[in-house]
Amino acid sequence: MRYSGLRVIKEALTGHKGWKAAWRDPEPQPSYDYVIIGGGGHGLATAYYLAKQFGKKRIAVIEKGWIGGGNVGRNTTIIRSNYLLDGNEPFYEFSLKLWEGLEQDLNYNAMVSQRGILNLIHSDPQRDAFVRRGNAMILNGADAELLSADQIRAEYPFLNFNDARFPIKGGLAQRRGGTVRHDAVAWGYARGADSHGVDIIQNCEVTGFRIEDGVCKGVETSRGFIGAGKVAACVAGSSGRLMAKAGMRLPIESHVLQAFVSEGLKPVLPGVITYGAGHFYCSQSDKGGLVFGGDLDGYNSYAQRGNLPVVEDVCESGMSLIPAMGRARLLRMWGGIMDMSMDGSPIIDRTHIEGLYFNGGWCYGGFKATPASGFVYAHLLATDTPHDTATAYRFDRFRRGYMIDEKGMGAQPNLH
Amino acid sequence: MIINHPLLGPRDSQEFTYLGDASLIDRPDWQAENAVDQFHDYLYLRDNPAGSHRELWFHETGDRSWLVVTRDTTTHEITAVELARDVARARGRSK
Numbered sequence: 001m002r003y004s005g006l007r008v009i010k011e012a013l014t015g016h017k018g019w020k021a022a023w024r025d026p027e028p029q030p031s032y033d034y035v036i037i038g039g040g041g042h043g044l045a046t047a048y049y050l051a052k053q054f055g056k057k058r059i060a061v062i063e064k065g066w067i068g069g070g071n072v073g074r075n076t077t078i079i080r081s082n083y084l085l086d087g088n089e090p091f092y093e094f095s096l097k098l099w100e101g102l103e104q105d106l107n108y109n110a111m112v113s114q115r116g117i118l119n120l121i122h123s124d125p126q127r128d129a130f131v132r133r134g135n136a137m138i139l140n141g142a143d144a145e146l147l148s149a150d151q152i153r154a155e156y157p158f159l160n161f162n163d164a165r166f167p168i169k170g171g172l173a174q175r176r177g178g179t180v181r182h183d184a185v186a187w188g189y190a191r192g193a194d195s196h197g198v199d200i201i202q203n204c205e206v207t208g209f210r211i212e213d214g215v216c217k218g219v220e221t222s223r224g225f226i227g228a229g230k231v232a233a234c235v236a237g238s239s240g241r242l243m244a245k246a247g248m249r250l251p252i253e254s255h256v257l258q259a260f261v262s263e264g265l266k267p268v269l270p271g272v273i274t275y276g277a278g279h280f281y282c283s284q285s286d287k288g289g290l291v292f293g294g295d296l297d298g299y300n301s302y303a304q305r306g307n308l309p310v311v312e313d314v315c316e317s318g319m320s321l322i323p324a325m326g327r328a329r330l331l332r333m334w335g336g337i338m339d340m341s342m343d344g345s346p347i348i349d350r351t352h353i354e355g356l357y358f359n360g361g362w363c364y365g366g367f368k369a370t371p372a373s374g375f376v377y378a379h380l381l382a383t384d385t386p387h388d389t390a391t392a393y394r395f396d397r398f399r400r401g402y403m404i405d406e407k408g409m410g411a412q413p414n415l416h
Numbered sequence: 417m418i419i420n421h422p423l424l425g426p427r428d429s430q431e432f433t434y435l436g437d438a439s440l441i442d443r444p445d446w447q448a449e450n451a452v453d454q455f456h457d458y459l460y461l462r463d464n465p466a467g468s469h470r471e472l473w474f475h476e477t478g479d480r481s482w483l484v485v486t487r488d489t490t491t492h493e494i495t496a497v498e499l500a501r502d503v504a505r506a507r508g509r510s511k
Contacts, residue, residue, distance in 0.1 A: 002432075039422060068448060070479070086503065177462065210481050231419040238466075240462070240463075240464030240465070241466050244463075244464075244465075249457070249458040249461040250461065250462065250464065251461055251462070251465075252462065252464060253437075253462050253464050254464055254466075255437065255491070298433075298490045299429075299434045299471070299472065299487075300436070300437075300464065300469055300491065301489050301490075302489050302490050303489070303490055303491060303492055307417060307429075307492070309429075309430045342459075342460045398459070398460040399456050399460075411459050411460055412435075412436070413436070414436070
């Protein structure tokens with residue numbers, strides 16, 4: 001069923017009786033050509049592009065809970081492509097271009113809103129670093145714009161410009177960045193994949209891999225064995241737990257990241273802003289809540305909830321940037337589990353086990369990458385060669401010394 | 417989280433910084449035949465378990481001792497705290 005304004009009017013006049021489920025609820029087949037583990041944004045996008053772009057058939061997405069119930073439902077919904085390094089920037093710019101055409105491609109309203117993202121500058125060395133990053137972005141076909149404090153004041157008059165310690169001296173803006181309705185991304189890709197014949201199997205947990213002579217033959221699940229030509233793991237946050245079942249140790253630690261929403265306010269924040277003197281980022285949802293987050297809690301965790309010291313730290317950062325925020329009450333907070341990799345960048349690669357592929361290590365940048373992650377993973381699965389924008393995301397980059405370390409932190413996952 | 421320091425008693429985890437898996441105590445032998453492989457695994461690969469996890473915490477704003485804390489990564493419950501010094505000595509790591 002195609003969605004359109006006309007359709008909404010027609011259904012409104014006929015009692016909304018014509019709407020159908022957006023995707024089927026099939027029983028698992030005994031075997032598939034491609035089994036994608038993980039019905040989150042990345043897994044569903046992978047299935048969608050594998051079926052649509054690469055024309056593959058007999059594809060299943062298996063999900064232990066319900067689709068979109070993991071990190072695609074637990075993020076701060078920001079999209080951007082403001083990276084510095086060659087291994088990253090072309091990939092994220094590819095992703096942003098896919099976001100721009102996503103709703104027409106999927107025929108689904110994902111509320112993609114290119115309201116702009118602004119990284120604030122508080123010192124002269126920071127300006128130098130952001131000019132360099134802006135130039136790197138422009139060289140890779142993205143947009144970047146250096147703003148003066150006066151230009152920012154016109155758009156965000158309520159920021160703490162004259163802070164004694166961290167005055168705002170300017171900012172690096174990416175106008176094409178913005179926010180997206182996160183759940184709709186999962187639902188849109190699920191509907192798109194289903195319409196191309198992909199089986200989306202929920203409440204089906206992987207309990208093990210069937211590996212014979214170094215070849216992965218399929219997965220053992222809570223709903224029985226499912227054979228597969230190729231098995232594609234796509235469960236960022238739980239990668240360590242899943243791949244341990246295949247006997248693999250990963251360059252990844254799982255950490256908890258908290259995010260927050262204030263009560264609904266009238267429109268105040270026109271775009272996404274990030275603080276340059278602390279770790280704090282904030283936007284306003286279409287419902288009016290300020291959506292914001294900060295640092296990891298900093299210790300290994302699978303608990304999907306954090307502790308209070310980080311709540312205090314994030315709110316302090318917010319208050320020092322937007323003093324007026326103190327008048328808003330905190331409505332909700334939650335924790336999500338991040339695959340924190342050793343260099344802060346993801347991995348999309350084959351494993352040493354034939355027929356088993358891996359996509360993970362997204363740290364806390366996975367949401368913005370959803371379309372490109374799905375596309376390049378589908379490319380890898382379909383052709384067995386990496387997509388042009390994802391050649392650097394290899395497992396062996398640590399052994400070979402080709403880390404993609406945007407922050408220059410070294411092999412310390414909780415600092416990325 | 418409260419970490420029950422073996423010498424100082426219960427202390428707020430905010431006084432500590434976190435390093436990671438306590439296997440980092442077991443630094444490989446740099447003269448071994450396969451030292452490159454061993455150091456790759458030591459530096460970059462982790463068990464990352466969901467459940468009981470032995471990990472290194474540094475009492476940065478306290479007595480600056482290193483601790484090995486056994487903590488459940490699914491509940492954050494701490495079940496054991498030892499001085500890293502004692503753990504390393506028990507494994508023959510230092511005199």
